[in-house]
Amino acid sequence: MNKSTSIFDRVVFAVNLLIAILLLFVGVLSFVPFQIIPILSVLSLFVPFLFILNILFVAYWLIKRKRKFLLSFFALVLGYLIFGRFYGVGNEADVSHPRPSDLKVMTFNAWGFNKNGWIKESDVGDKIIAFIKDEDPDILCFQEYDRNRYRQLQQYPYRSETPYGAHRTTQAIFSKYPIIGKGSLDLPGTINNIIYVDIAFGKDTLRIYNTHLQSFSIIPSTESFADGEKSERTFKRLTSTFKKQLEQAKIFRDHIENSPYTNIVCGDFNNTQFSNIYKIIKGDRLDTFLEKGNGFGRTYDLFKFPIRIDYILADPEFEVLSHQNFNERLSDHFPVMATLRLDSHQ
Incomplete structure (x- = not known):
């Protein structure tokens, strides 16, 4: 081995060590119910990239036939044990x-049904309605809903929306089952909101939460991070958003812990499964994607990379029969649907 090759491998290993440590460090942070250093919370958005980089390092050292591959190999194993899989394979619907x-159950951030014309196509709102009618979910949770659209969803005799005058982004829950109770968690210092309904489901009562946590309000682009001044503003906004999301997740946790019913949690968390925000909200509930999902489970594109920030979570009393991620580009998010079966209805 010549000297230049030796120096290059040392540099590669130094970078390898940093990437492996970052993956494990973010894993530890995901269990901490507070922010140690706010900027570090941003790393949870990039966990899939850290996995991919560690896979590349394993391949590099194996090609070089060096035992240094063990560093990233063990980081990947521990990362999988901490985070679980982020790519579903071979999960068949039952x-x-x-x-x-x-x-x-379906959840969908509909981006206001494109009433602001962000998607340069005609009739996007009507296409969303047609899509809903084709899929025909029993429970439908919208984030960023257009209040006028209920007239086109007459197949649902029951609905609840973010209360008027709340000065919030509008969430809505549509149901084919009677709504016998409802409420709103008016999150402080934000336009975001969580609503819930209690539905009569046979002899049971179920509580459905529709969550929309603090938005980043950032258009993903390399310019947002490459330009010095813009990147500084971007990171400040990201850390502020994570702090607000953590506060909102704790408010939600305190509320659902006092729920007298079996629960289903839907919505746009604006964060990945690798964050402490997700772990706080999930608790011991079943993530329908992890149970029956395939592929990346994409619900949003971050720098054209598929990430999952929209979820359906169900209490352990449910069996997850199926999970589906749709590719319809009718919003900046993609819809998600799952089929659930309650133990008492077996």
Whole structure:
């Protein structure tokens, strides 16, 4: 081995060590219910990239036939144990024998039904309505909803929306089952909101939460991070958003811990499964993607990389029969649907 090759491998290993440590460090942070150093919370958005980089380092050292591959290999193993998988393979839907009591639940950040014309196509709002009618979920949770659209969703006799005058982005829950109770968690210092309804589901009462946590309000672009002044503003906004999300997640946790019913949590968390925000909200509930999802489970594109920030979580009393991520580009988010079966309806 010549001297230049030796120096290059040392540099590669130094970078390798940093990337492996970052992956494990973010894993530890995801269990901490507070922010140690706010800027470090931003790293949870880039966990998939850290996994990919560690895979590349394993491949590099294996090609070089050096045991240094063990560093990233063990980082990947520990990362998987901490975070779980972020790519689903071979999860087959178990809906071969559907029952009338199976519950189809959809969540979708509809981006105001494109009423501001962000998508340069005609009739996007009507296309969303047509999509909903085709998929026909029993429970439908919208974030960033257009209040006028209920007239086109007459198949749902029951609905609840963010209260008028709340000065919030509008959430809505549509249901084919009677709504017997409802409420709103008016999160402080934000336009974001969480609403919930209690529905009569046979002999049971279920509580459905529709969550929309603090938005980043950043258009993903390399310019946001490459330009010095813009990147500084971007990181400040990111850390401020994480702080606000953490506060909102704790408010939600305190509320759901006092729920007297079996719960389903839907919505746009504006954060990944690698964050402490996700872990606080999830608790011991089932993530329908982790149970039955395939692929990346993309619900949003970050720098054209698929990430998952929209979720359906269900209490352990449910069995997850199916999970589906859709590719319809009718918003900046992609819709998600799951089919659930309650133990008491087996």
